[in-house]
Amino acid sequence: xxxxxxxxxxxxxxxxxxxxxxxxxxxxxxxxxxxxxxxxxxxxxxxxxxxxxxxxxxxxxxxxxxxxxxxxxxxxxxxxxxxxxxxxxxxxxxxxxxxxxxxxxxxxxxxxxxxxxxxxxxxxxxxxxxxxxxxxxxxxxxxxxxxxxxxxxxxxxxxxxxxxxxxxxx
Numbered sequence: 001x002x003x004x005x006x007x008x009x010x011x012x013x014x015x016x017x018x019x020x021x022x023x024x025x026x027x028x029x030x031x032x033x034x035x036x037x038x039x040x041x042x043x044x045x046x047x048x049x050x051x052x053x054x055x056x057x058x059x060x061x062x063x064x065x066x067x068x069x070x071x072x073x074x075x076x077x078x079x080x081x082x083x084x085x086x087x088x089x090x091x092x093x094x095x096x097x098x099x100x101x102x103x104x105x106x107x108x109x110x111x112x113x114x115x116x117x118x119x120x121x122x123x124x125x126x127x128x129x130x131x132x133x134x135x136x137x138x139x140x141x142x143x144x145x146x147x148x149x150x151x152x153x154x155x156x157x158x159x160x161x162x163x164x165x166x167x168x169x170x
Contacts, residue, residue, distance in 0.1 A: 004037075045097060045099075050062055058082060083122050087123070106124055
C-alpha cells in the first residue's frame with residue numbers, strides 16, 4: 001500500500017488537449033479527478049477537517065467536497081463569535097494541509113423568523129463572506145426563513161419545462 005500511494009504521488013503530469021494545442025504541467029499536490037485512489041485519499045484528508053473540535057453551537061454537514069457549516073446562538077453577536085471561532089479552526093486546517101477554498105462559493109446566510117434583523121458579518125481568510133437570503137446546497141434551495149418556496153418554484157418550473165418538451169416531441 002505504501003508503494004502504491006508513493007507511486008500515485010510521484011512524477012505526475014496534467015495534460016490539456018485543445019485541437020492541436022497541448023499543454024503539460026507537472027502536478028505536485030491534490031488527487032487527480034477520476035482516479036480510483038482519489039476518493040479514498042480525499043476522504044482520509046477530509047475526515048481530518050470533519051473531526052475538528054468545533055463549539056457545541058456548530059454542526060458540519062459534508063457530502064463529497066461540499067461543506068455546510070451551521071452555527072447558532074441566542075443572539076446575532078453570539079452566533080458571529082461562534083462562527084468566527086470555528087471558521088478560524090477551518091482556516092488553520094486549510095493552511096496546514098495546503099488547501100484553498102473557492103472564494104466565490106463561500107456564502108453566509110442568516111436564518112431567522114424575525115421580521116427585522118440586521119445582516120450577519122462572517123469572515124473567512126480575512127474576507128467578509130457574501131450574505132445571501134437563499135442558497136442552493138446539494139440540489140435543494142434554502143431560504144433565510146426555511147419556507148422552501150424557492151425550491152418548490154424551481155421544481156415546478158422543471159416539471160413545467162419537461163411537460164412542454166414532451167408535448168413538442170409528440
